[in-house]
Amino acid sequence: MKTSAAITAALVGSAAAFAPAQTGKSPTALKASIPEGYEDLVGIDVETGNKFFDPWGLSQWMPAKWAREAELANARSAMLAVVGWGWPKNFGTFDSQDVTTTDAVDAIMQADPQWWAQFVIFCGTIEAFKYKAALDGKSYTGNGEPVIDWMNAYPKDEGRRREMELRELKNGRLAMIAIASFAANHFIPGSVPGLPADW
Numbered sequence: 001m002k003t004s005a006a007i008t009a010a011l012v013g014s015a016a017a018f019a020p021a022q023t024g025k026s027p028t029a030l031k032a033s034i035p036e037g038y039e040d041l042v043g044i045d046v047e048t049g050n051k052f053f054d055p056w057g058l059s060q061w062m063p064a065k066w067a068r069e070a071e072l073a074n075a076r077s078a079m080l081a082v083v084g085w086g087w088p089k090n091f092g093t094f095d096s097q098d099v100t101t102t103d104a105v106d107a108i109m110q111a112d113p114q115w116w117a118q119f120v121i122f123c124g125t126i127e128a129f130k131y132k133a134a135l136d137g138k139s140y141t142g143n144g145e146p147v148i149d150w151m152n153a154y155p156k157d158e159g160r161r162r163e164m165e166l167r168e169l170k171n172g173r174l175a176m177i178a179i180a181s182f183a184a185n186h187f188i189p190g191s192v193p194g195l196p197a198d199w
Contacts, residue, residue, distance in 0.1 A: 033051075033052060034052050035052075035054075035059040035060060035064075036064075037063060037064030037065070038052065038059060038064045038067075041064060041068055042142070042162050042165045042166045042169065043071075043166065043169050045166065045170070047170070047173070065141070068141050068142075069140075069141055071169070071172070072140070072141055072142075072168075072169075072172065074172070074176060075168070075169065075171075075172020075173060075175060075176060076172060078172060078175035078176040078178070078179045079171060079172055079175040081175070081179045082175045082178050082179050082182070084104065085104045085179065085182050088101075088102040088104070088107070089102050089199065098110055098111060098112045098115070099111055103186075103198075104182070104186070105183075105186055129147070130147055133147040134147075142161070142164075142165040142168075181195065182195070182199065185197070185199055186199075
């Protein structure tokens with residue numbers, strides 16, 4: 001029950017962070033239908049019907065900056081989670097005496113407490129790094145110079161930046177749906193068409 005609540009919360013956190021680029025209406029009419037602060041966010045495309053997607057009206061209580069940060073945090077975590085879920089099933093586990101299963105949920109319980117402590121410290125370090133970078137004027141949400149760009153892959157051109165941000169959002173949104181499907185199929189085998197019962 002707790003897992004399904006966490007998955008629902010992760011998906012709800014990203015529902016209001018979609019930005020419009022609706023076709024068939026004038027820009028003035030489109031902007032009038034978008035809550036304040038959401039006008040300039042990337043994120044609208046064919047998947048959302050080319051309109052602002054907020055079926056539960058969460059944007060009236062959620063600032064746009066917070067919504068985008070929550071969506072990106074969930075999306076990036078989901079992309080890593082999808083790889084983590086599928087890797088042991090396809091390639092097996094690393095040489096370990098602790099975790100011997102390829103089942104992602106069972107592996108969580110088999111991991112040594114020392115590993116969890118290291119994981120929490122690692123996540124805290126990343127969050128502290130992001131916070132310091134934000135104080136230095138950098139961004140991890142796409143609206144400014146990136147926090148980390150060792151390969152200089154983030155384009156200088158604003159149009160290409162928005163294209164890259166949209167691609168990341170699309171991949172992240174798909175990953176959130178995928179990891180929710182994997183979890184649902186784990187707890188209710190056969191609930192997701194096309195997925196094996198043991199996936």
